[in-house]
Amino acid sequence: MKVDLRKLSILVFALVFSFGMLAAQDHGQEQSGDSTHEEQDSHGSEAGHDEGLAHSYCGGHAEDGEYDPVTTVMEHIADANEFHVWKGVHIPLPIILYAPAQGWTTGLSSMFGHGHNAVDGYVLNHGRVNRVADPSFPKGEVHIDGILHRKETVEKGGKAEEKDVYFACYEGELYKLDKPSTVDGGFLGGGITSFYDFSITKNVFSMILASLLLIWLFMAVAKGYKENEGKAPSGIQSFMEVFFVFIRDEVTKPMIGEKHYERFQPFIMTLFFFIMFINLMGLVPFFPGGANITGNLAVTLTLAVFTFLVTNLNGKKDYWEHVFWMPGIPAWVKIILTPVEVLSLFIKPFSLMIRLFANISAGHIIILSLIGLVFLFGNNGQSVGGAAGGAVIGGLFTAFMNLIELLVALLQAFIFAILSASYIGAAVEEHDHHHDEAHEGAH
């Protein structure tokens, strides 16, 4: 029975894999074919070509175009200014925007009417707030005709680059939209634009929810320790104690050392439980969950910076000596080693950032791709049988992937915590005075 099941699953996997590849290829060709002929397409209306007037491109906003798996997946893993529950149902989130040109703008995301309204020059484009940089655009709440998507080719360093540009259509005029500023310095396709978005986005909302849950849970656990003093642990306290003791005995104590570990334990514990909770929240497929929080570079960047700061602000003399002038090796090796060591100060948190981000993003992308099989096999609603097949196969694989993601959610939190602990451990470690001789003896 067991063997049969395994054989079956291998067969199904092979089948799905080949189908999926085929479908993806077809779609890719179709896409590229489209793009060569069609320079611009509007969301919604079947716009005529080369009419030259914005009116013809900016009909409704409803998205009933062809299913594009890549765009769909990318939109789902992206941060958003409103919480999409299901088609047409959105939970509004607070909006806090800052543009140097016009100051602060606050409100609820529902004021944008899902892209139909512009408020003080801000519009909602695919769930994200964008800004009309043009000062001639009217302030206050105005109705817009739609949002136009166009591909522009930009000459950049002698290399042609295609760029997605969005326009708001208002009274027959096209107004270019700015995306929120990002701090990648333009390397990753972002950069500082005309405004900053400090809204409680989907990610922030989920993070707050996860944090409240975490705080509530540990308050209950801490209360248990107070009430059950001198007694055996009970209930949620004994459940969480397993995790706590595990992190203490497997991460903080061995990595940081008996002498210093208690000082850094709250930090490591917070890292572990915070990452674990937001990872797990991201796996919940419906409303409060589903946000790709740790799969967003901004989040992992922040966490990695915390580790970097805690590590280096607590660096002992020995640590800095090992970074800048490694004892016990010849001077010419030191000259080579020092830049490497200095570089490694930054590579360590960088690797933390990338590892967590890549693992969680990849998990979300895989699950969304598997769900996307339903639409691909269903041929955009043309083939019900295909959709059913896609649903069965995609559903099975999604269930399987969810189990793996559950493991990854715990594992990545653990890895982030244990590596942070080991970096901190290296920073606070004190070497004995025989260190130099030991090194010389070894060489």
Add this chain to the structure above:
Amino acid sequence: MTEVLFLADFSVIKPDPGLIFWTSLIFILVWATLGRMAFGPIQNALKRREQDIQNSLDEARKARQEMANLKAENEALLKQAQEERAAILKEAKEAKNSIIEEARKQAKEEYRRIVTDAKEDIENQRMAMIVDLKNQLGIISIDIAEKILHKELKGDKDQEQFVRTLVDEIKLN
């Protein structure tokens, strides 16, 4: 084209300052709250409990050690008591034996004394009897002599007969 689209829309790799700000704020708040109100107290409680358990174990071990010591002491005491008892018993036995011996000796002496006294009594009585007999014999002899003297006057034969009868008469019972 797909690649370009991918990169262009892959917004999760573009760190948003807003998200960085909120993540920092939330993380610091969670860190401060949990560190102060949960992780610290839990760590202390766990440490205290571990110490309690260690202390209890140590105490149990000590108690066991003490019990063992006490037992050894008791055993020594018991052994001593048994030895004393044996010694006392032995002494008692000896005392008993000596008392019996003494008593026997005394009894023997008493017996000997009684026998001696009895012998003396018998001797005395015998002597008294002999004296008495002698006295009687004397009296009888005188009587006989008297009678003989009375009879001498009659024939020899008769005399002889008479003496013989007399002698028969004085046959010592």
